[in-house]
Amino acid sequence: MKATRVGYWRADSVEAALGALRSAAGSAQLLAGGQSLVASLNLRLADETNLIDINGLTELEGVSDEGDRIRVGALTRHRTLETAPLVASSAPALAEAAVLIAHAAIRTRGTLGGSLAYADPAAELPACMVALEADIVARSADDRRRIPAESFFEGLFQTALAEDEMIEAVEVPKAGPLERQVVLELARRSGDYAMVGLVLRADVEGHALARSRIAYFGLGAVPVLARGAMSALEAGDLDAAVAALAQDLDPPSDLHASAEYRLHLAGVLLRRAVARARAEGGST
Amino acid sequence: MNAEGMFRRQVEVALTVNGEPVEARVDAGKHLVDFLRLDLGLTGSHAGCEHGVCGACTIRVNGEIVRGCLVLTAQLDGAEVWTVEGVSETGEMRALQDAFVQRNALQCGFCTPGMLFAAAELVERGGRPSREEIREHMSGNYCRCTGYEAIIDAIEQVTSDQEGAR
Numbered sequence: 001m002k003a004t005r006v007g008y009w010r011a012d013s014v015e016a017a018l019g020a021l022r023s024a025a026g027s028a029q030l031l032a033g034g035q036s037l038v039a040s041l042n043l044r045l046a047d048e049t050n051l052i053d054i055n056g057l058t059e060l061e062g063v064s065d066e067g068d069r070i071r072v073g074a075l076t077r078h079r080t081l082e083t084a085p086l087v088a089s090s091a092p093a094l095a096e097a098a099v100l101i102a103h104a105a106i107r108t109r110g111t112l113g114g115s116l117a118y119a120d121p122a123a124e125l126p127a128c129m130v131a132l133e134a135d136i137v138a139r140s141a142d143d144r145r146r147i148p149a150e151s152f153f154e155g156l157f158q159t160a161l162a163e164d165e166m167i168e169a170v171e172v173p174k175a176g177p178l179e180r181q182v183v184l185e186l187a188r189r190s191g192d193y194a195m196v197g198l199v200l201r202a203d204v205e206g207h208a209l210a211r212s213r214i215a216y217f218g219l220g221a222v223p224v225l226a227r228g229a230m231s232a233l234e235a236g237d238l239d240a241a242v243a244a245l246a247q248d249l250d251p252p253s254d255l256h257a258s259a260e261y262r263l264h265l266a267g268v269l270l271r272r273a274v275a276r277a278r279a280e281g282g283s284t
Numbered sequence: 285m286n287a288e289g290m291f292r293r294q295v296e297v298a299l300t301v302n303g304e305p306v307e308a309r310v311d312a313g314k315h316l317v318d319f320l321r322l323d324l325g326l327t328g329s330h331a332g333c334e335h336g337v338c339g340a341c342t343i344r345v346n347g348e349i350v351r352g353c354l355v356l357t358a359q360l361d362g363a364e365v366w367t368v369e370g371v372s373e374t375g376e377m378r379a380l381q382d383a384f385v386q387r388n389a390l391q392c393g394f395c396t397p398g399m400l401f402a403a404a405e406l407v408e409r410g411g412r413p414s415r416e417e418i419r420e421h422m423s424g425n426y427c428r429c430t431g432y433e434a435i436i437d438a439i440e441q442v443t444s445d446q447e448g449a450r
Contacts, residue, residue, distance in 0.1 A: 009292065
């Protein structure tokens, strides 16, 4: 199908984009990579709308070293997450997740900020932010604030962003020397949204996992932290961690998979992720 | 700032398509493949699903492959676009095109231009990808005729010839 009537304006600075967003008072939206937004325009899921194109704002793009964190600009393409050495060394989960997003011709356009602001519950990058305890840097015409990822995702396609705010960047703590990060998902077809996926982060020493964080995606309205499983892993009991998932998670049933099947797969992925983290940490 | 006044229903763009400069005034919601097909008469890029799933519209913008249906023409001021017509003329995909013919890697041909652009990216990376890696790389391009094996044969032939020639 073809898009309905669309209004378009190309922003030439972040300040101008934020000014336009505020004065539009909800009648405009930011156009970043467009890989979900343009599809929804073509499908006429989105009503007549005005677009503020931010693709020319190169200051929003790129990865930089900020001491104990890395800063990733909102307009950074998935393809850059796949290939940037600083991502590979400091937040490898982002590189591993990027490869799982759709296909090469979509990853060249799709952006980190776009994925987070869209907040699809089955998307990989929101769960990475939660697992890695990233901060989302939100900016409006007269303010800038840091929102912890855990409180950023509020519901199905809903975030803590106000109507006049945009994501400027995310700040991700650098992985320490013992830290291992694993991203795994199960999808019916390569590149599809996952039925179940997880992001595991832990410090691995010998067989022991410390400071572990497990965020699931595709299992609820927002990325879900599996707190019971996290504390069981801390105690070194993988079987108990898998069992705890029944309390941690409340997966939906839909045409892709039943709740029971998803819960089973969540356990399978947890075992695989822990095995890989231990193997990469030098233990088997 | 007058928010309503700044948004344009029609946008002027100047870009190059297959090396030729093009200036146009386009509807703001018109995606690149419709622009190429309907305004420029370049019908080699195909509009299939129009929501980024099938890969038939895969073309090259500023040196990278994109979904032509998920890029608005309005966004392409200053861009460099290459379609299957352009790369056929320059001959840069000759080896892939010949291999697709030799291996029967197409029947109706609807998916072929997109397949070529996706495959060319893999070929350019060099090396000798396994059939599994080729399959994964091509997983964003649908074909309803061939069952894919012949497409993978054709790409494998080009990547192994390329490596052999080194």
